[in-house]
Every structure is written in structure tokens, then in C-alpha cells.
Amino acid sequence: MTSQLYAICFNATEPSALARFWSGVLGWEPAAGPGDGVAILPPDGSGFRIRFLPSQVPKTGQNRAHFDLTSASPEEQRRTVARALELGGSHIDVGQLPEEGHVVLADPDGNEFCVIEAGNKFLAGTGSIGALACDGTQEVGYFWSEALRWPLVWDQDEETAIQSPAGGTKITWGGPPVARKTGPNRLYVELEIPVGADREAEIGRLVSLGATRTDGGAGDGGAGDGGLDGVLMLDPDGNEFRVRGAGAQVRRA
Numbered sequence: 001m002t003s004q005l006y007a008i009c010f011n012a013t014e015p016s017a018l019a020r021f022w023s024g025v026l027g028w029e030p031a032a033g034p035g036d037g038v039a040i041l042p043p044d045g046s047g048f049r050i051r052f053l054p055s056q057v058p059k060t061g062q063n064r065a066h067f068d069l070t071s072a073s074p075e076e077q078r079r080t081v082a083r084a085l086e087l088g089g090s091h092i093d094v095g096q097l098p099e100e101g102h103v104v105l106a107d108p109d110g111n112e113f114c115v116i117e118a119g120n121k122f123l124a125g126t127g128s129i130g131a132l133a134c135d136g137t138q139e140v141g142y143f144w145s146e147a148l149r150w151p152l153v154w155d156q157d158e159e160t161a162i163q164s165p166a167g168g169t170k171i172t173w174g175g176p177p178v179a180r181k182t183g184p185n186r187l188y189v190e191l192e193i194p195v196g197a198d199r200e201a202e203i204g205r206l207v208s209l210g211a212t213r214t215d216g217g218a219g220d221g222g223a224g225d226g227g228l229d230g231v232l233m234l235d236p237d238g239n240e241f242r243v244r245g246a247g248a249q250v251r252r253a
Contacts, residue, residue, distance in 0.1 A: 002149045003202055003243060005048045005164075006192035007039065008132060010111065011055035011184070017088075018109050019052045024087045025069075025080065026128050042127075047168050057184060059110045062094060064179070064239060065187045067113040068102075070123050070130040080115045081105065111186060122154075122161075122170075129169045131161070132187075136173035140237040143210045144171060147191075147235075181238050188240045190230070195246040203231055203243060210236040 012018040019038040023030060028040040028050070037053035071077035081103050085091075088108040096104050101117030116123060116130060123130030134140075141160025145152050150171075154161035158175030193202050207213060212234040230244035 003147065003191035003193050005148060005189065006244065007049045007051040007190040009051045009053055009188050009190050011057060011186045012052045012109050013056060015052035015054050018107060021087045021107050022050060025084050051190065059186060060182045063112055063187055064185055065132055065134040067129050068123065068131040068133050069113065069115045069128060070126060071116060071118045073118050077115055077117055125167065126170055127168055131170045131172050134171065134173045135178055136237045137178055138175060140235055141173040143236050146209050147206055178237065185240055191241065191243045193243065193245050199245050206233060
């Protein structure tokens, strides 16, 4: 049985504070879960959660992944930006052009994200988090399509995107050039193997698709485990991800 997307994880210097920021920006609800970190869930409890795990590893360079938040109207885009700034976010310059309609911000821990302008057809109907936008190759897009069994919804000029058959947030990769990795990713994907599935068989399937299994634990120098039981792996672009067995249920706090 195929692993499911369980969480998008942030390595955070202050997990509880960062969880409050993102809960306020998205309107998601705090939740209790496994490990030492904290989590938030969409109000309807569907889809993935966002987990915030303790780490003192400093940020080095621009993250390889960031959220693209959607807007139903220009007024909503302005409200989202204002709310993020009130909660401790800040404007940043990553080379965006003045004529571009999206707004680039950073959360209180320095993680980049974009508030996309209204009318973006590619992100229509995806929800408040339109995309997890990643710096990555076409190969890694193909890998994740097979790993999650999510179909490709974009594959052009070495740019790729996938989306769950149930809809929701897309995961996108921008193609070359891909920036050199300078340290452990602060954002990473956590997968969960369904109840009753063979974890080692699933790990083997991911390896056959191009992943690498690491021997050591992540600790504070990798995809911060926050006390989480699981296997740390690397995708074909060298990005950390974790595979955990189904176990402790996430509860609303």
C-alpha cells in the first residue's frame, strides 16, 4: 500500500510560536500529535497537517520549498498580507519583479512564502495553501508522482506539478537551475504508511523509485525528528523526507 502525505514539517527555533503564526494566517486549528513538536490541522480535519519541530540549526540561504497561499479577491490578498504582518511576518525581496502580482513574505522564523494574487487559474480550487512550491528537477517531480501515486497535473519545460486525486494543495517543482543545497532543509515532507502495510516493503519501493535510505537518525542536524519514530530518506534531489508507520492519532488540542 502506498504511503500517504501525513504532514509538511518545519524545523523551527520556537515551534509553538511558529505554530501560532501559521494557525493565525491560515485559520487552522492547533492539534496534539506524536513527538515533541506541535501541529495544526485544517478546520475540516482533511488532508495533511503542518508540524513544527524543535531545531537550533540556523537558516542558510533560501528554502528549497515554500507555501503559495491563494486569494479569492484583491481584498482577501490584502487581508492575508496584513494578518501575516500583524502576527510577526515581514516583507522580503527574493528578486520578484514590481509588475508581479504576488506578495513575498517571511514568517517569524525567516521561512519564505507567497500570497498569490486573485484569479490565478493554476491554483483555482486548491484551498488556502494552493501549492507547496519547490526548487527541484523534473526527475524529482516524477519520483514524487510515483511515490504518492498522485498524477502529474503539469509537465512542461522541465517544470512539474502533482496533485492528489482528491484535489487540494499541489506540489510543484520549478526545474533547472536548481540551487545548491547548503544544509538540511527546514521544510520537509513526512509520509505515513497505512495500518497493516509492510514498512520495509514500502521503503524498498521508494528506494526502487530513486530514494536513498539514510543510516543515521536525523537528530538536530537533519529533518528534525522531534522524537518521531520513522525512517529518514532522501529523494533524488537530496531532499530529506521521513516515513513513519501509522500509530498515534493526531488529536485536536
